[in-house]
Amino acid sequence: MMSNVQLLWVLVTALVAVLYYYPSSRSGNAFPDTLNNTYDFIIVGAGSAGSVLASRLSEDTTNQVLLLEAGGFPEDNPSIIVPGEAGKLVGSDQDWMFVTEPQTDAFLAFKDQRSYWPRGKVLGGTSALNNLQFVRCSRHDYDSWAAEGCEGWSYRDVLPYFIKSENIQIEELKNSEYHGSDGPIPITRQIITPMQQLYMDAGVDLGYNVTDCNGEDQIGFCWSQTNQRNGERWSNYRAFVEPHTSRTNLHISPNTVTTKIIIRNKKAVGVECISNGRKLRLLARKEVILSAGAINSPHLLMLSGIGPKHHLKKHGIEVHADLPVGENLQEHLSLPLMFSINTTASVTLNEVKSLWTQLKYYIFGTGYLSASLMEGMAFVYGDINQKSDTGRTPDMQLRFSTNHIFTPSMKNIVNMHFKDEVAEKIFTAREDVRSITIWAVLLHPKSRGTIRLTSTDPFDYPEIDPHFLQHPDDVKMAIQMVRFVEKLVDTETLRSIGMNVNEMSPLYQLCNQHEFRSDVFWECYSRYFLLNFCHASSTCRMGAVDDKTAVVDPQLRVKGIYGLRVVDASM
DSSP states (O other): OOHHHHHHHHHHHHHHHHHHHHHOOSSSSSSSSSSEHHHEEEEEEOSSHHHHHHHHTTSSTTTTEEEEEEBBBBGGGGOOOOOOOGGGGGTTTTTTOOOOOOOOSSHHHHHHHOEOOOOOOOGGGGTTTTTOBOOOOOOOOOOOOHHHTTHHHHHHHHHHHHHHHHEOOOOGTTOOOOOOOOSSSSEEOOOSSTHHHHHHHHHTTOOBOOOTTTSOOOOEEEEEOEETTTTOOOOHHIIIIIGTTTOOOEEEEEEEEEEEEETTTTTTEEEEETTTTTEEEEEEEEEEEOSSSHHHHHHHHHHHHEEEEHHHHHOOOSSEEETTTTBBBBBBEEEEEEOOOOOSSSHHHHHSHHHHHHHIIIIOOOOOOGOOEEEEEEEOOSSSSOSSSSSSSEEEEEEEEEEEOSSGGGTSSSOOOOOOOHHHTTTTOTTTTTEEEEEEEEOOOOOOOOOSSSSSOOTTEEEEOOOTSSHHHHHHHHHHHHHHHHHHTTTHHHHTTOOOOOOGGGGGGGGGOHHHHHHHHHHHHHHOOEOSSSBBBBBBBBTTTOOOTOOBOOOBBBTTTEEEEEETTTT
């Protein structure tokens, strides 16, 4: 046992290590005391897309580039850099903390039937808050975009840019034609517990291949690929922007809220924003580029007079372009299914939170905190007999997490807005419980939602109504996802560690009025506990030039407005 003096020495050493190794975003020439009045390009949002744009556009020294971000610096929250502390970032100052409108067909377990919707409000955006999983779409998604008239977006077209961005650290993939080694994003394989191999073995039991889900064939079971290096998160801001803050033609303005795009004669000429309590008007010689995400980009477009004509007139906003902004909201839906296990190869919350775990990470950069506890995944079709690529996108994704979040100590940390009476029933697991959570993810829901203005005040959050589970096919697919998990849990590999498809999770109590494991039981469970997976998209839909449902064309230019693009997940 350590003495008090030894313990103090260890803690001081750990603190010094944190202060020494934690990178600073504030260095370089990129943070001027006073911004210029005019730039060539103004980028709104320093998240996953905006960071790449700022890096690429400022490579040309003749371009003067300004990157605006509503949030602050990542080092303001030390948990950002720690992969295993991603859960602490939900509800933090670096989270926009959006909440949806009450849902009629889903979220029955949540207060007012509203879904909590985390989004990054920090340099790096949601890439600084998420669970670090590096996952591309299916090749068939990109090819379908091209087939619908989005020239230049086929898988063959986009693959070179994935390769260019990657610095693959996984030995057996270094010679793969689907991965790159010279890019700024480190892609690693985390090996924290032996559980990962069990997930792969269970997939093999069902007849699936262990594959590279970012490679030739996505269908199958795969080890997680994560955006990290040396046990630290590597957000897109850290990868693409931080190495270039010495560029004199790149300015970055954090804690700056963009409130309006300035439009004159159908041309975006600049933005209005508030920085350090001052209202600024900044002009763009070439383009304004929105990279604020699937919620904030449509919100800002509508505030600026670009959106559905009837909706803008309702709020007294001058209409510059009548476009379906805020329509077509899509989101992945995830269903947590938890099972106890009898192997010490897994991780308990007690072990994750222990002093020893903290010391291992902050001194050596190793241990449970050095990686996401999302340890593996699979991409499969609803029909379990289809075990290889059939020429269409997979129906579902499985993610495997070797921990249990529904313990009493997590009740005030898991900020999901559960109803009090629900929380009392489900936060009952022991702190030392060993379990697996399988997250079954519906990849292509047919329900479509909307983003709408609540007022003309840019600081009032928009109305987010995803219409979850309103399409009957989504309910059918949710049940199908559970049926797949049941078959997986019943494999010889997972039965060998004590997993049991008939185990009664505390989460099931709310549906006890139905026969356990019947279709109506799983429909009930889905309506209570399906969660949004923080992958909102399509609110500024990309489409062919003559596509009336599209907001931007295949070059991501806002239709009818010159000098304005949207470049983020909203397209």
